[in-house]
Amino acid sequence: MSAIRCVEVSLTIPDNEAETALATLRRLGLELGSLHRADLYRVELVGENADDVLAQLRAVETIFNPNKHRLELRSQVEPQAGETWIDEAGPQTVVLAGGQAVRGITRIERFTAWRLVDAQNSPAPRETVMRANELLLCNAAFQRSLIGR
Numbered sequence: 494m495s496a497i498r499c500v501e502v503s504l505t506i507p508d509n510e511a512e513t514a515l516a517t518l519r520r521l522g523l524e525l526g527s528l529h530r531a532d533l534y535r536v537e538l539v540g541e542n543a544d545d546v547l548a549q550l551r552a553v554e555t556i557f558n559p560n561k562h563r564l565e566l567r568s569q570v571e572p573q574a575g576e577t578w579i580d581e582a583g584p585q586t587v588v589l590a591g592g593q594a595v596r597g598i599t600r601i602e603r604f605t606a607w608r609l610v611d612a613q614n615s616p617a618p619r620e621t622v623m624r625a626n627e628l629l630l631c632n633a634a635f636q637r638s639l640i641g642r
Contacts, residue, residue, distance in 0.1 A: 495539045495599065499567040500550055501606065503531035506561045514607075514629060521628050523621060529608040532556070533578060535570060537600040549596060572641035575616025577626055578604035582637045604639075616641070 508530055515528040534556070538546060547566060551557050557564050572578045580603065607630055609617035617625075622640050631638040 495537050497570045498536050498538060498546065499570050500534045500536060500547065501531045501565050501567050502534070502550075502557055503529070503563050503565075504561055505563050511607075517629055518625055523625055523628070524612060525609055525617060525621070525625075526612040526614055527610040529610070531606045531608075533567075533604040533606040535602040535604065536598050538597050539599050540597055546597060549598075572606070572639050573616070574619075574641045575609050575611075575622060576641040577607050577609070577622050577630060578639040579607070579626075579631050579636050580604045580639075582635055 511528050511530040514530070515525060518525055518528065534550070536546060547564060551559070551564055607625070609622050609625060611617045611621070619640060619642065626638050626640070
């Protein structure tokens with residue numbers, strides 16, 4: 494029996510890419526309070542519990558560096574309100590994480606997760622997220638986006 498889990502890897506240091514994207518989106522007319530970026534790994538597990546997988550992913554240096562990253566298990570496996578997940582268009586399932594086999598994982602999908610927050614510190618409306626994708630966050634020529642409701 495398999496289960497799907499999402500593991501989020503975010504920076505504990507300032508994220509210059511997110512700050513630059515936020516400034517650009519504001520210049521392009523979107524009213525945002527903040528913008529957060531993380532690497533998101535949606536993994537399919539067989540016979541493993543989430544703690545084992547987190548421990549294994551922490552050991553993969555190309556995914557997690559304890560000096561600058563935070564790694565956490567998300568309770569949702571789809572984007573939430575104010576979020577967009579960007580990945581390469583078309584099938585791109587990965588069986589290895591960072592070139593290292595991870596026991597119990599049969600499939601890994603990697604996304605860049607963007608969380609858009611409005612000026613009132615609430616998730617940005619879906620229309621704002623869609624517009625941010627069109628303007629900057631997603632290149633429809635080779636990427637696809639999943640947007641929260």
